Amino acid sequence: MKVVVDLNRCQGYGQCVYAAPKVFQLKGSEILAYDPAPSDQWRDEVERAVHACPVRAISAEFDNPPVESASTE
Amino acid sequence: MADPSSFAPPSRIVVAGASLAGLSAAKRLRQLGYSGDLVLIGDEPYPPYDRPPLSKQVLTRRLSTDTTLPQPRDLDIDWRLGVAARGVDLTARRIDLANGDALDYDRLLIATGTRARPWPKPDEASIDGVLTLRGRDDADRLVPRLAASPGRVLIIGGGFIGCELASCCREMGLAVTIVESERVPMRRALGERIGAFMAGVIRDHGVDLRLGAMVERIEADNAGAVAAVMLKDGKRIGCDLIIVALGAVRNVEWLEGLGLLTSARGLRCDAFCRALRANESPAPGVFAAGDVAHWPLVANDGHLVTVEHWGNAVEQARMAAHNMLAGDITGMRIHQHLPDFWSSQFGLNIKCVGLADSAEEMAIAQGSVEGRRFLAVFGRKGRTIAALSINSARWLPAYRALIEEGAPFPPIEGAVDQPRMRKEAAGFASIDT
Amino acid sequence: MSQDTLFARILAGKSRPNPYPLYAIMRKTPVARQTDGTYVVSSYDAIYRLLYDPRLSSEDLPPPLLHWTGNPIKDLIIDPIKEQIRARHRPFIFRDPPDHDVLRRRVMREFSPERVRAMRGKTEKIAHDLIDNCQSREQIDLVDNFSYPLPVTVICELLGIPREDEPQFQGWATQLATALDPDQRSDEENWKKSQITFDQISAYMQALIDRKRADPQEDMLLGLATYKDPSDGRMNNYDLISTAVLLLVAGHETTVNLITNGMLTLLRHPEHLERLRATPAMAPRLVEELLRYEPPVHYRTRLALAEIEIGGVKIPKGTPVVLLLAAGSRDPDRFPDPDCFDPDRESNTHFGFGGSLHYCVGAPLARIEGEVALVALARRLLNPRLVETVPRYHPGASLRGPRHLPIAIDGIID
Numbered sequence: 001m002k003v004v005v006d007l008n009r010c011q012g013y014g015q016c017v018y019a020a021p022k023v024f025q026l027k028g029s030e031i032l033a034y035d036p037a038p039s040d041q042w043r044d045e046v047e048r049a050v051h052a053c054p055v056r057a058i059s060a061e062f063d064n065p066p067v068e069s070a071s072t073e
Numbered sequence: 074m075a076d077p078s079s080f081a082p083p084s085r086i087v088v089a090g091a092s093l094a095g096l097s098a099a100k101r102l103r104q105l106g107y108s109g110d111l112v113l114i115g116d117e118p119y120p121p122y123d124r125p126p127l128s129k130q131v132l133t134r135r136l137s138t139d140t141t142l143p144q145p146r147d148l149d150i151d152w153r154l155g156v157a158a159r160g161v162d163l164t165a166r167r168i169d170l171a172n173g174d175a176l177d178y179d180r181l182l183i184a185t186g187t188r189a190r191p192w193p194k195p196d197e198a199s200i201d202g203v204l205t206l207r208g209r210d211d212a213d214r215l216v217p218r219l220a221a222s223p224g225r226v227l228i229i230g231g232g233f234i235g236c237e238l239a240s241c242c243r244e245m246g247l248a249v250t251i252v253e254s255e256r257v258p259m260r261r262a263l264g265e266r267i268g269a270f271m272a273g274v275i276r277d278h279g280v281d282l283r284l285g286a287m288v289e290r291i292e293a294d295n296a297g298a299v300a301a302v303m304l305k306d307g308k309r310i311g312c313d314l315i316i317v318a319l320g321a322v323r324n325v326e327w328l329e330g331l332g333l334l335t336s337a338r339g340l341r342c343d344a345f346c347r348a349l350r351a352n353e354s355p356a357p358g359v360f361a362a363g364d365v366a367h368w369p370l371v372a373n374d375g376h377l378v379t380v381e382h383w384g385n386a387v388e389q390a391r392m393a394a395h396n397m398l399a400g401d402i403t404g405m406r407i408h409q410h411l412p413d414f415w416s417s418q419f420g421l422n423i424k425c426v427g428l429a430d431s432a433e434e435m436a437i438a439q440g441s442v443e444g445r446r447f448l449a450v451f452g453r454k455g456r457t458i459a460a461l462s463i464n465s466a467r468w469l470p471a472y473r474a475l476i477e478e479g480a481p482f483p484p485i486e487g488a489v490d491q492p493r494m495r496k497e498a499a500g501f502a503s504i505d506t
Numbered sequence: 507m508s509q510d511t512l513f514a515r516i517l518a519g520k521s522r523p524n525p526y527p528l529y530a531i532m533r534k535t536p537v538a539r540q541t542d543g544t545y546v547v548s549s550y551d552a553i554y555r556l557l558y559d560p561r562l563s564s565e566d567l568p569p570p571l572l573h574w575t576g577n578p579i580k581d582l583i584i585d586p587i588k589e590q591i592r593a594r595h596r597p598f599i600f601r602d603p604p605d606h607d608v609l610r611r612r613v614m615r616e617f618s619p620e621r622v623r624a625m626r627g628k629t630e631k632i633a634h635d636l637i638d639n640c641q642s643r644e645q646i647d648l649v650d651n652f653s654y655p656l657p658v659t660v661i662c663e664l665l666g667i668p669r670e671d672e673p674q675f676q677g678w679a680t681q682l683a684t685a686l687d688p689d690q691r692s693d694e695e696n697w698k699k700s701q702i703t704f705d706q707i708s709a710y711m712q713a714l715i716d717r718k719r720a721d722p723q724e725d726m727l728l729g730l731a732t733y734k735d736p737s738d739g740r741m742n743n744y745d746l747i748s749t750a751v752l753l754l755v756a757g758h759e760t761t762v763n764l765i766t767n768g769m770l771t772l773l774r775h776p777e778h779l780e781r782l783r784a785t786p787a788m789a790p791r792l793v794e795e796l797l798r799y800e801p802p803v804h805y806r807t808r809l810a811l812a813e814i815e816i817g818g819v820k821i822p823k824g825t826p827v828v829l830l831l832a833a834g835s836r837d838p839d840r841f842p843d844p845d846c847f848d849p850d851r852e853s854n855t856h857f858g859f860g861g862s863l864h865y866c867v868g869a870p871l872a873r874i875e876g877e878v879a880l881v882a883l884a885r886r887l888l889n890p891r892l893v894e895t896v897p898r899y900h901p902g903a904s905l906r907g908p909r910h911l912p913i914a915i916d917g918i919i920d
Contacts, residue, residue, distance in 0.1 A: 002143040004123050007415045008384045011466050011862075012422065014614075018870035021619045028420040029446070029464050029611070033130040036123060036140040044787065051790045052873060054865065056853050061143030439560055441604070467862050470558040487812030487823070488560035490603040 001040050002061045005032060009057035019052050020045035040064065083179030083358075084109040086397060087168055089158040090184035090324075091115025093123065093383065094363030094390040096142055098182050101394035103148055112176060113150050114168070116157035116185075119209055120144070125383060127212040128234050129417060132219060132241040138212040158185065163332050163356050179358060180397040183328070183340055183348060184390060186364045187321035187381065192229070197291040202299035203315045206234060215316070219245060223313035226250070227302055229288050231258035233416045235318035236275060240418035243278050250281040250310055252288055252302070262414075262425070265500020266435060267449060267461060270442060278419045283310075291315060321381060323365050332356070339367035339379045344407040346393035360397055362389040371409050372458075372476075373428055380428075382414040411477060421445065424466045426473045427459030432499040436483045438472075439490055440465050448472065451499055452482025512538070513546045513828065517689050522899035522906060525804070526845065529833035537819040544688070544826045545810075545819075548833035550840035550857075552817055556829060557861040559814060564864060566809035566826060567600050568691055569593070571698050592704075595744035597752035599864065600685075606863065609749060612741055613867055616729040622870050625660060629875055632659050633882040641918050645893065648911040652883070653765040654758070657875055661757030664871070665750070666725025667714065675754065678707040682751070683759045686904045688807055688826065704751070711750045712743075726753070753868075761872050763802035763907025765879045768793070770911060771800050772880065773892050775847050783884040789877040792849040796876065797835075797858025799847050804832040804906050806860060831857035832906075889916040 003023065005016075012030030016023075023038045023046055038046065040063050050058045086102060088095045091113045099111055115121070123140040131138055157171040161181065169175050189205035192198035204215055219226070219242070226242050228235045231253030242249040251258065257268025258275060275282050287305040294300040301311045325335040333356060334341040334349045340361045342348045346368070347355035361368075363386040370378045380389075388410045396405040416423045429435075432451035438460075440447035446464040450457055450472065457480045460472035475484040483494055515521055516528050529548060532538065536549035547553050556562055570589040574581050598609040636655055640646045658676075662669045681703040684690040691697050718728045727750055734740050741749070772779040782792060806829050814821045821827060835856040836844040859866035866872065883890070890913050897908035 002141050004140075004142050006384075006387075007125065008413045008424070011469075013865055015870060018619045018622055018873075021623070027417070028422065030422045030466055031417040031420070033134065033417075034126075035130075035134070035136050036126050037137045047787075048790045048873075051794050051854070052870070054855065054859065054861065056855050059143045061145075444604070446607075468558065468560055470862075471555060471560060474555050485559075485561060485812070489563055489811060490560065 001038055001043060001046065001063055003034060003036055003038060003046060004059050005034055006057040006059075007032065009055045010053075011055060013054050015052040015054060016049035016058060019049035024049060081179070082109075082400075083107070083397065085112070085176075085178055086110065086180045086182070087112045087114065087176050087178040088182045088184060089114050089168060090182075090186055090363070090365070091117070091119075091121050091152070091154060092184065092186055092363070092386075093121060093142065094184035094186070094386040095182070096121035096144060097387045097390035098184065098362060098394040098397075099148055099150055100145065101391040102398065103145075105395065105398055107394075107398055109179075111148070111150050112153060112178075114153045114156065114158050114170065114176075116155070116171075117208060117210070118155035120152070120154065122209055124208070127209065128206055128237040129241065131212060132216065132238075133244045135216070135220070138209050138216065140209070157327070159327055161328065161331055161333075161359075163350070163359065166358060181359045182390070182393055182397065183359065183361045183365060184363045184386075185324040185327070187323050189317070190319040190322045192291065192317045192319075194290070198317070200291055200293045200299050201297050202313060203291060203317065205317045206238065207321070218314050219247065223247060225310075225312040226314045226316065227252065227310060227312035228316045228318055229302075230318035230320065231255070231282070231284070232318060232320055233259055233262065235316070236271070237416060237418045238316055238318060239275065239280050240278070243280060243419070248281070250283060250312065251275070252283045252286050252304065252310075254285065254287045256285055258282065258284070260501070261430060263423075263461065264429060264432065264435065264451070266497055267463075268500070270463075274419050274421060274445065321364065323379070325365060333359070336367070338377070339365050341377075342366050342368050344369050344371065344409075345396050345402065345405045346389060346408055347396070358397075360393040362386065362393040368408065370412070370428070371407065372411050373431065376431075378412075378428065380410075380412045382412055384413045385410055411473065413473075422464050422466060423461070424469055425459060425461040426469060427451070427457075427476045429459035429461060429499070430501050432458055432501060434482065434496045435499040436494050436496050437492055438483060438485060438494065439468050439488065439492075441492065450483050452496075455482055456480070457482045457484040511541070513540050513544070516830075517687075517903045519899070519901060522901075522903065523896045525832070525903070525906070526836060529830065529836060532830060532833055533837060537817050537821065539819075544828060545821050546828045546830055547816075548830040548837075549817075550834040550837035553829050553831060553834040553857060554861070555816060556808070556814070556827065557857075561810060561812045561814050562808040562827060563602050563811050564600055564606070564808060565596070565602055566807055567593075567596060567685065568697060570701060571694065573698070591744060595742070595748050597748045599752055599756070603863065608738065609741075609745060610863075610867065612730060612733065612735065613749060613753070615733065616726045617867060617871075619870075621664070621726065622874070625664060625871060626874050626878065628663060629656070629660055629878045630882070632656055633878050634886070637882060637886050637918060640915075643915065645912055645914050648769055648913050649762065649766055649908060650910065652879070653762045653769075653911075656765065656879055657758040657761035660761075660871070660875060661754060664726055665753060665757070666718065666723060666727045667754065671710075674710065675707060678703050678710075679755045679759055682707070682755050683902065683905055686803075686806070687902050688828065690902075707751050707754075708747045711747050711754075715746065715750070756866075757868055757871070759905055760802040760866075760868075761875050763905060764793075764796065764872060764876045766908050766911050767800035767802065767906075768796045768876060768880050769883055769890075769913070770892070770897065770908065771796060771847060772884065773890060773913070778847065778849060779884055779890075781849075782880060786881045786885070788849060789881050790873070791851075791854075792880065793873055793876040794854050794856065794858075795847060795849040795851055798841070798851075798854055798856030799835075801832050801835060801856070801858040802905065802907060803858075803860070803866075804904050805830045806864070806904070831860060886919045887913070887915050888919055890914070 160169045189207035225248040260268045292301045323339045342361040348359040348361045364381045392408040399405045413426045429451040438450045448462045451459040532548040536552045808827045810825045859869045893912035
């Protein structure tokens with residue numbers, strides 16, 4: 001799957017790290033590092049991260065069409 | 074401007090440049106209901122991908138360099154990848170491709186961006202082990218070189234990319250030298266004061282930071298691999314890998330002599346993102362966005378700027394998309410973006426809103442410089458024009474709003490966690506000396 | 507309706523079942539001065555700006571009340587010093603940076619993704635056990651049978667507090683939660699009660715932590731008590747106790763309402779209850795929409811440290827400010843059709859967990875609890891329906907939620 005985070009919008013709340021720790025990590029106090037091409041096995045977790053982000057900075061696209069679309073603007 | 078075809082709804086839109094700006098425009102066009110032909114031309118063989126991770130986590134976490142941007146499935150784009158645009162005929166409204174194809178357009182968006190500025194001496198630039206970093210292919214070349222544990226990495230240029238790369242090298246345990254001609258790193262964006270702060274951070278992380286220094290030449294060993302650089306002051310630094318990080322060159326050469334107003338600063342356009350002709354009138358149906366655009370920024374008193382930042386690429390492309398469908402100028406909107414950017418390096422998250430580089434003065438408005446978490450504000454003519462946070466991004470939205478309002482400088486007094494405010498010279502190249 | 511009395515009407519008990527029409531009126535004056543000088547902020551944009559504004563302080567608790575005992579040493583020396591210390595070591599929800607940030611960082615260190623994520627399985631077991639206990643019942647009280655015991659059990663497990671002590675601290679927690687309601691804490695009698703309660707719960711925590719130190723086990727409280735920060739060492743004992751109290755109180759008083767309000771909303775929108783039953787994968791977005799539509803925390807208070815001009819209104823220095831988060835989350839200028847419950851909503855940047863520096867520490871845990879609880883209820887309650895259209899509510903206007911929620915069921919599905 002493909003993931004991109006708008007890091008202008010990101011404020012380091014870290015909610016995505018709780019939702020999908022294999023994909024998102026906080027370095028230091030507020031640097032967000034993420035895997036831009038994670039395995040589809042983390043799909044549910046990434047979808048949780050997309051919805052949990054307080055500023056909705058995460059966009060994701062899954063390799064196979066999801067049951068319910070998770071892609072956001 | 075009495076060109077009736079400008080007002081007819083377009084049935085074919087061509088986007089030259091398949092990167093963040095190009096994709097953002099395409100997405101916006103479809104969102105706005107455009108259902109005609111949509112062609113995206115990219116000189117690289119890859120669908121649009123994201124660049125910022127290539128100088129950060131992709132290197133340190135050994136992630137795939139596939140940073141392809143997510144895109145909705147239903148964009149219905151006619152992709153022309155791996156083929157560069159070669160020229161444009163403004164009268165015939167036709168764009169020519171390097172493979173000999175030609176495409177008619179009703180609207181054309183030029184978003185061809187920039188490329189890494191190469192080392193100026195071609196014979197030295199081609200030495201084995203002299204690299205640059207801009208795109209995926211560059212990252213693909215760099216990753217195995219870093220993984221091979223070079224004895225010393227030498228980075229020419231202490232701008233953002235150079236410093237981010239140095240940070241990655243240190244995180245990977247590699248010895249690294251930065252050679253920067255200015256007195257402080259990242260001076261153009263951060264100014265003297267914050268640049269000096271960053272110099273301290275960079276040195277604390279074990280980087281050999283050479284300021285006010287310039288590389289005279291790059292030397293190879295007998296096997297033809299890079300061996301050392303000779304500085305202008307005669308010092309020689311041995312190294313096994315050189316990354317040239319001297320900023321970017323705008324991809325406008327293909328437009329030269331075709332009637333559009335281009336320069337080293339990019340393709341001129343107006344606040345509606347319309348590309349301008351040599352006589353400064355808009356070229357019918359042609360728009361520009363992203364790193365290649367040279368445009369008047371309202372927040373900068375209408376002065377022309379080029380903004381090589383992620384946020385502007387997205388926003389300007391979206392505005393260009395809107396205006397491409399707007400018909401005449403009465404339906405168009407002005408691109409009024411307040412530039413913003415981020416960088417992460419040496420454990421610090423650096424974020425900025427506004428263009429600090431025209432500031433006359435600055436002050437530390439929140440937090441503590443010693444604690445390496447603070448927010449600095451920048452002012453010009455008594456107004457606040459930019460705010461920069463170091464590991465304090467949560468304060469930034471309040472300052473963004475104040476900058477947009479043109480708040481006095483300094484904008485906030487009597488706040489939580491505020492040191493005694495002291496105005497200082499901002500230290501940008503344009504106003505001292 | 508004059509703005510002066512509008513917030514008083516919101517605080518009044520009879521507005522509790524549905525404060526949203528009043529919020530809509532409130533938003534017509536996004537920054538509104540009340541007769542007592544308080545400013546109430548209710549539009550999304552104004553709340554957003556003020557959440558991030560460094561001129562608003564969270565150190566807005568009323569000063570401690572000293573009770574004369576007639577013993578001059580106690581009245582003039584010991585008690586004032588004790589109160590000073592207590593004021594300096596308030597829970598970090600009532601503190602500003604830099605102290606706030608230091609304490610919060612320590613808490614986040616213990617509240618790690620590994621530790622929080624490990625609670626999902628445990629929460630599922632707790633939820634299903636609680637539902638199992640309702641076998642052969644025709645009616646349940648969702649609050650007493652499920653929404654209250656679930657988060658209490660979870661937070662006790664996470665912090666390392668014996669579950670069987672719950673009858674002791676239930677009353678304390680309820681009392682301390684009133685500190686979030688300005689009308690309740692400006693009531694002298696109530697504030698005095700809160701201070702006494704804080705002494706009691708502090709003594710309890712102190713004894714518990716002492717026991718833990720003697721017999722160490724892997725849990726959050728012990729982690730907080732023993733972690734030595736490379737730059738500023740161990741947490742001092744005053745901060746340790748006030749942090750522990752905060753985590754315990756905040757860890758369940760709010761989540762109870764998330765679950766209860768959530769089930770109430772689903773029972774009022776049975777098509778979404780059905781959808782959740784069929785597609786549990788929609789739970790994350792459903793919980794986010796609940797946090798917007800029926801949030802557990804309706805407002806937070808701040809203090810203006812300097813004059814703030816916003817939307818043409820000047821909030822004077824020294825003024826209490828109420829950020830009416832729940833009104834901002836229903837602002838039609840930010841959310842299309844805001845009074846419609848729509849889990850498919852795009853870009854749901856609600857204020858359900860507040861925002862900025864004080865964004866809810868427990869948000870990741872609350873999300874897990876909300877998801878697990880609602881999925882379990884949707885799947886296992888057979889034909890659930892509301893017994894009364896409007897439930898009875900707790901008195902609190904900030905921590906707003908039903909006191910009881912009777913639900914009729916036809917049985918429990920295995």
